[in-house]
Amino acid sequence: MPETPPVIAAVLAGGQGSRMGAAVPKQLLEVAGKPILQHTLEAFEASVVVDRIVLVMAEGHHEAAHAIAKAANVTKLSAVVDGGATRADSSVAAIRWAQAQPGVGADAKLLLHDAARMLVTGRIIADVAAALDECAAITAAIPSSDTIVEVEDGRITAVPDRARLARVQTPQGFHLGLISAAHAEAAADPHFTPTDDCSVVLRFRPDVPVRTVAGSMRNLKVTEPADLAVAEALLRQ
Numbered sequence: 001m002p003e004t005p006p007v008i009a010a011v012l013a014g015g016q017g018s019r020m021g022a023a024v025p026k027q028l029l030e031v032a033g034k035p036i037l038q039h040t041l042e043a044f045e046a047s048v049v050v051d052r053i054v055l056v057m058a059e060g061h062h063e064a065a066h067a068i069a070k071a072a073n074v075t076k077l078s079a080v081v082d083g084g085a086t087r088a089d090s091s092v093a094a095i096r097w098a099q100a101q102p103g104v105g106a107d108a109k110l111l112l113h114d115a116a117r118m119l120v121t122g123r124i125i126a127d128v129a130a131a132l133d134e135c136a137a138i139t140a141a142i143p144s145s146d147t148i149v150e151v152e153d154g155r156i157t158a159v160p161d162r163a164r165l166a167r168v169q170t171p172q173g174f175h176l177g178l179i180s181a182a183h184a185e186a187a188a189d190p191h192f193t194p195t196d197d198c199s200v201v202l203r204f205r206p207d208v209p210v211r212t213v214a215g216s217m218r219n220l221k222v223t224e225p226a227d228l229a230v231a232e233a234l235l236r237q
């Protein structure tokens, strides 16, 4: 019988948290008594579908990362690797690490996740991984309750039909061969500055459908100081 492709979760914690404005990267700040990164690692550790975890960490913070992983007893953590200058560079670091692992082929399932989305649920992780049996690129997403507009020079230039819009979250899941090839082409285009990994596939592998599964309002990305209180309140629910 053919072997089941492994599910590798890449927790992206390579950012500096400039919008948070704290003295340390936001993933090291505590919410409800634990660092944000610890909440996120625990979610992937607890997921029965995840085989191993690679943590992409901001340079200079590896010691803190190892201490947090130890506190969380993350048995699935296979490596802590350096992040890059941009989120896309950090995704590429995870992709390169995965490709270098023995027995990991192009059909491996790679789940790229923002460390800052500390409230990700087991259901979302499982749905993203399961979807990769049927497609090669998938993201968690939720409908937008706000009207979204396009703005240029302070003036609204378009109001896209809200029924066709969604707010994209993570994890975003990919067959390893696909996301590696798409990022390799993206790296050669200095004008392309993606804010997520699905847009890399859409741009460089437009023939590959990128699907969505239901995310959650809880799966917020802790970005600004006010998000810390929101995350804490959600955790207490």
Ligand SMILES: Nc1ccn([C@@H]2O[C@H](COP(=O)(O)OP(=O)(O)OP(=O)(O)O)[C@@H](O)[C@H]2O)c(=O)n1
Pocket: 012, 013, 014, 015, 016, 017, 018, 019, 020, 025, 026, 027, 056, 083, 084, 085, 086, 087, 088, 089, 090, 091, 113, 114, 115, 116, 117, 221, 222, 223
């Ligand atoms: N070079 C980078 C930039 C971001 N990230 C990670 O990608 C996720 C989403 O990015 P964001 O929320 O923008 O985090 P920061 O880049 O840290 O925040 P800011 O943009 O405010 O500086 C975070 O978990 C962040 O650590 C990363 O791994 N490597």
Ligand SMILES: C[C@](O)(CO)[C@H](O)COP(=O)(O)O
Pocket: 087, 114, 167, 168, 169, 170, 195, 196, 197, 221, 223
């Ligand atoms: C990947 C992402 O979380 C999807 O919503 C988002 O694009 C990350 O953006 P950021 O500016 O790096 O926080």
